[in-house]
Amino acid sequence: DVPVLISEDTVISQPAKILNFLRKQKYNADYELSAKQGADTLAYIALLEEKLLPALLHTFWVEAENYCSVTKPWFASRIAFPLSLYLPGRMSREALNRILLTRGGPPLYSLIEVEAQIYRDAKECLNLLSKRLGTSQFFFGDTPTTLDAFVFGFLAPIYKVCFPRVQLQEHLKQLPNLCRFCDDILTCYFRLTVLGHSPAGQDTADANLQKLTQLVNKESNLIEKMDDNLRKSPQHPPRKLTTLKLAAGGEESSPLNRLSP
Amino acid sequence: TLCFQAFLQMCNLPVRVVCRANAEYMSPSGKFPFIHVGNQVVSELGPIVQFVKAKGHSLSDGLDEVQKAEMKAYMELVNNMLLTAELYLQWCDDVTVEEITHPRYGSPYPWPLNRILSYQKQWEVRRKMKAIGWAGKTLDQVLEDVDQCCQALSQRLGTQPYFFNKQPTELDALVFGHLFTILTTQLTTDELSEKVKNYSNLTAFCRRIEQQYFEGHDKDSSTTVAARSAKRSLLR
Numbered sequence: 001d002v003p004v005l006i007s008e009d010t011v012i013s014q015p016a017k018i019l020n021f022l023r024k025q026k027y028n029a030d031y032e033l034s035a036k037q038g039a040d041t042l043a044y045i046a047l048l049e050e051k052l053l054p055a056l057l058h059t060f061w062v063e064a065e066n067y068c069s070v071t072k073p074w075f076a077s078r079i080a081f082p083l084s085l086y087l088p089g090r091m092s093r094e095a096l097n098r099i100l101l102t103r104g105g106p107p108l109y110s111l112i113e114v115e116a117q118i119y120r121d122a123k124e125c126l127n128l129l130s131k132r133l134g135t136s137q138f139f140f141g142d143t144p145t146t147l148d149a150f151v152f153g154f155l156a157p158i159y160k161v162c163f164p165r166v167q168l169q170e171h172l173k174q175l176p177n178l179c180r181f182c183d184d185i186l187t188c189y190f191r192l193t194v195l196g197h198s199p200a201g202q203d204t205a206d207a208n209l210q211k212l213t214q215l216v217n218k219e220s221n222l223i224e225k226m227d228d229n230l231r232k233s234p235q236h237p238p239r240k241l242t243t244l245k246l247a248a249g250g251e252e253s254s255p256l257n258r259l260s261p
Numbered sequence: 262t263l264c265f266q267a268f269l270q271m272c273n274l275p276v277r278v279v280c281r282a283n284a285e286y287m288s289p290s291g292k293f294p295f296i297h298v299g300n301q302v303v304s305e306l307g308p309i310v311q312f313v314k315a316k317g318h319s320l321s322d323g324l325d326e327v328q329k330a331e332m333k334a335y336m337e338l339v340n341n342m343l344l345t346a347e348l349y350l351q352w353c354d355d356v357t358v359e360e361i362t363h364p365r366y367g368s369p370y371p372w373p374l375n376r377i378l379s380y381q382k383q384w385e386v387r388r389k390m391k392a393i394g395w396a397g398k399t400l401d402q403v404l405e406d407v408d409q410c411c412q413a414l415s416q417r418l419g420t421q422p423y424f425f426n427k428q429p430t431e432l433d434a435l436v437f438g439h440l441f442t443i444l445t446t447q448l449t450t451d452e453l454s455e456k457v458k459n460y461s462n463l464t465a466f467c468r469r470i471e472q473q474y475f476e477g478h479d480k481d482s483s484t485t486v487a488a489r490s491a492k493r494s495l496l497r
Contacts, residue, residue, distance in 0.1 A: 039413035040331065046338035098392040128330040 029145045037140055041147040047125060048154050054099045055122030058101050059168055060093035066163045122173045130175040264438025270474040271320055272313060273428045310431055320430045328425060332432045342410035343439045346396060346403050352386040354400055354451050381432045387430045415460035
């Protein structure tokens, strides 16, 4: 059952319980929000789950070309054999089941009609989110909150995953403020993946970055020594050498640096 | 049903409520209530609102784009939490199912049809609950969710007469329908209605809409709670 948070000896699953646990540990992104803004958060999350989620599930798990060429191999590569043969299929069936049970039924009699309806609803939902966001950086001003995390969680897969059938992605790209919103969060909190590393390459990216940092630090030590020597010798005028500093990785003390999506 | 009646009253459209045992089958979408206007039949709140709008009546014209987005979001919150909680309580809580739902749902039909139809409906609802992840919830968790939803609605309403200040909108009709039903339907326990009663501005809101749009218009508005709930039960 994912997502799962493992903290020391505690194992917690389900998003609502994880959020509660984090709040008890005094991590709360909604601390500054007013009561009304807290209520708005719940309402917009409900909107995402009712209107956007069915189309998202469909794009990932039901649309045959997408599922066969992207989703199934991707998930299967991260699950141990022999579960990798069975679990993706089960997740696909559950997604279709959920879509049909919640959105199917008369007057929509065929899967094609249901699909058309859920995509219409999803596009309307994206339009509503775009209107609500307007020109602000985040949904409630300049600092991100739980709602921003939820919206990002729904939008980023649509925005970034390269599927063969992309009607939802194309619609999203016509809403520049939502694209900017996703890009902002990716650059601020998921810095490493903006460089274009695939999820599977995350660990190698970390290791490479560490090696690079060490190399550069060695180089800069050498250059400093040379600089000192030069300064001590009177024949040459003193020169200013800028020491190399790596922009990403080592310098930052933020714990979010190592997060993978 | 009440949210539809309220909505139509707010639009100043006269409406007559009729109870039918085969309501589910008369409706084009299998869901009720539905409205029958001339030779057209329209069911479910979304299409009814569109239909009424096409005829020139709308409650949300005065809202700007951001407010309309907010209104739609809150309507989804009510559908997502309140409606699902009501369904859960009716069909997944064993005590309520045995004592209230089965007899009520099957009442228009002779035995054994009454049992078969209500078991079939129960199975359908439980399947849906399982698909959305509510099957594993306990009654307490569901009541927690209702409380959270009511808290959000209460905070959004604040001290205003309606959700978007002076004029009622579809959201007001929807919220009124659900809350009034919860407050007035007799169940095995009062826990659900207690959750709503904790928020005084919500109960005041319901009373205000009832007085403004239902009393006086409905001749037997002094009808007791039991009769109202019985009337609603046939349509559920």
